[in-house]
Amino acid sequence: MFRALILSFAIGVALSVSAVPPAAAATVVSFTSVVPAPVSATATAGVTYSITSGTTIYSEPGSTPAAQTAGQLAALLRPSTGFPLPVVSSNPAPADGIALLLSGAPASVGTQGYQLDVTATSIVVRANQPAGLFAGVQTLHQLLPVTADATTVQAGPWPVPGGHIVDYPRFTHRGAMLDVARHFFTVTQVERYIDEISLYKIDYLHLHLSDDQGWRIAVNSWPNLAAYGGSTEVGGGAGGYYTQADYSAIVSYAAARFVTVIPEIDMPGHTNAALASYAQLNCNGVAPPLYTGTNVGFSSLCVPLALTYTFIDQVIGELAALTPGPYIHIGGDEASSTNATDYATFVDHVQQIVAAHGKTVIGWHNIAGATLLPSTVAQFWDTTTSNAPLAAAVANGTKVIMSPANKTYLDMKYNHKTTLGQNWAGYIDVSTAYGWNPGAYLTGVGESSVLGVEAPLWTETIVTTPNIEYMAFPRLPAIAELGWSPWSTHSLTAFNLRLGAQGPRWKVMGINYYHSTQITWPTGS
Numbered sequence: 039m040f041r042a043l044i045l046s047f048a049i050g051v052a053l054s055v056s057a058v059p060p061a062a063a064a065t066v067v068s069f070t071s072v073v074p075a076p077v078s079a080t081a082t083a084g085v086t087y088s089i090t091s092g093t094t095i096y097s098e099p100g101s102t103p104a105a106q107t108a109g110q111l112a113a114l115l116r117p118s119t120g121f122p123l124p125v126v127s128s129n130p131a132p133a134d135g136i137a138l139l140l141s142g143a144p145a146s147v148g149t150q151g152y153q154l155d156v157t158a159t160s161i162v163v164r165a166n167q168p169a170g171l172f173a174g175v176q177t178l179h180q181l182l183p184v185t186a187d188a189t190t191v192q193a194g195p196w197p198v199p200g201g202h203i204v205d206y207p208r209f210t211h212r213g214a215m216l217d218v219a220r221h222f223f224t225v226t227q228v229e230r231y232i233d234e235i236s237l238y239k240i241d242y243l244h245l246h247l248s249d250d251q252g253w254r255i256a257v258n259s260w261p262n263l264a265a266y267g268g269s270t271e272v273g274g275g276a277g278g279y280y281t282q283a284d285y286s287a288i289v290s291y292a293a294a295r296f297v298t299v300i301p302e303i304d305m306p307g308h309t310n311a312a313l314a315s316y317a318q319l320n321c322n323g324v325a326p327p328l329y330t331g332t333n334v335g336f337s338s339l340c341v342p343l344a345l346t347y348t349f350i351d352q353v354i355g356e357l358a359a360l361t362p363g364p365y366i367h368i369g370g371d372e373a374s375s376t377n378a379t380d381y382a383t384f385v386d387h388v389q390q391i392v393a394a395h396g397k398t399v400i401g402w403h404n405i406a407g408a409t410l411l412p413s414t415v416a417q418f419w420d421t422t423t424s425n426a427p428l429a430a431a432v433a434n435g436t437k438v439i440m441s442p443a444n445k446t447y448l449d450m451k452y453n454h455k456t457t458l459g460q461n462w463a464g465y466i467d468v469s470t471a472y473g474w475n476p477g478a479y480l481t482g483v484g485e486s487s488v489l490g491v492e493a494p495l496w497t498e499t500i501v502t503t504p505n506i507e508y509m510a511f512p513r514l515p516a517i518a519e520l521g522w523s524p525w526s527t528h529s530l531t532a533f534n535l536r537l538g539a540q541g542p543r544w545k546v547m548g549i550n551y552y553h554s555t556q557i558t559w560p561t562g563s
């Protein structure tokens with residue numbers, strides 16, 4: 039029933055957007071063209087709420103995060119509507135206006151979900167926790183006329199279609215990864231990506247902060263890491279690094295959008311930038327030159343060396359102190375220059391160091407070859423559908439984040455014509471990115487062992503913000519939907535229609551998306 043609704047409403051969008059002139063088209067948004075698909079959504083035929091110059095946005099009294107989310111909604115709407123849209127504390131819901139309230143939500147929506155009711159006189163988002171209000175506002179955003187995303191005043195009216203949504207995520211972990219090591223991206227660029235991923239209810243941003251080609255975070259106890267190790271990137275450009283204040287700014291910006299930052303220091307492989315910065319970290323005491331190519335697997339920290347663990351302890355200590363989130367990602371992939379025994383010894387030791395700094399380890403699934411602490415999380419990235427060491431770890435209680443490279447790697451080309459990206463894991467167009475079930479994909483790794491999904495964007499070939507956007511859109515929303523929506527809503531046909539409905543908004547937002555031929559994009563988008 040719900041799927042039939044999605045289909046008919048989404049078709050309604052596609053037809054109305056292409057059949058009417060732009061100003062009128064802007065007023066027609068489907069109640070059920072939301073990505074990720076909500077758990078349940080019922081449109082109320084013929085009912086709309088109109089945002090007007092008299093609309094007030096109310097937020098839960100005493101909740102700073104609720105007021106912050108209300109402020110973000112106002113900040114989105116003020117430039118395009120030209121309305122004052124004051125933000126005021128109030129609960130119960132007003133007779134008229136938009137309200138974000140931390141009461142009255144069903145228990146079923148948990149800590150990240152929400153209930154959204156749109157009637158002729160009010161829009162009310164209810165949640166148990168502020169994260170749910172933020173998620174509800176992301177849904178509301180998609181129900182606004184696309185012109186709401188303009189940065190200059192647009193002609194109204196500003197209708198929001200009436201109905202009732204109850205919504206909450208399938209998985210708690212819905213991640214995006216940005217590799218800032220192969221090419222460096224500024225704080226502003228990262229913040230723009232945070233804005234974009236949070237539209238689709240992504241709640242973790244994994245920053246790949248170090249690799250052979252660059253070290254991107256200032257570490258006070260080892261200053262050459264950033265100053266020298268951060269001074270280049272793939273292709274020989276100037277690279278760059280985040281000061282600790284920069285990194286904290288990213289963490290705060292993300293937190294204000296209910297996105298938790300996961301910093302990664304990749305080790306023992308992918309460490310040429312560190313080894314080049316400090317000769318004494320090398321087994322032979324000789325610093326290699328900086329590296330600006332794209333090979334992998336040639337570098338390793340010196341496992342038998344005591345200084346290696348002093349180094350890791352100090353680096354992780356500083357990073358942990360700057361990171362409010364629970365996780366530190368230790369990499370652990372493609373350590374082909376480290377033998378298996380050394381690798382296991384190393385992973386054992388690093389898990390203890392991270393634990394001593396009060397954080398939980400995430401590592402690429404290769405760490406399943408070592409003995410894992412009960413809390414350590416493995417991130418699967420291979421192209422296979424079975425992995426014996428990982429399945430064995432899972433049988434022991436290890437939880438998994440799913441990032442199969444042939445489904446979720448945003449640096450893979452869409453097809454042979456795509457100029458950016460790589461193709462070692464194959465081509466990934468929308469149907470491939472969307473066409474798998476994270477809870478039933480890997481042998482021996484069932485739904486209850488899966489924390490969620492992550493879409494990594496490696497940046498050997500990615501240099502600019504338009505490059506990032508071209509690879510992430512429209513595939514990132516596909517992975518976000520797999521992480522959020524119940525499997526019962528899974529339908530490629532329905533998804534394609536709902537995804538197509540995002541195109542006009544991306545156009546207004548200036549997001550440089552790939553016009554996949556698998557999607558019918560509304561005319562003009």
Ligand code: TNX
Binds near residue numbers: 334402496
């Ligand atoms: C594999 S998958 C890598 C990265 C590369 C990426 C390119 C994994 C954990 N490591 O080092 O950037 O492929 O697609």
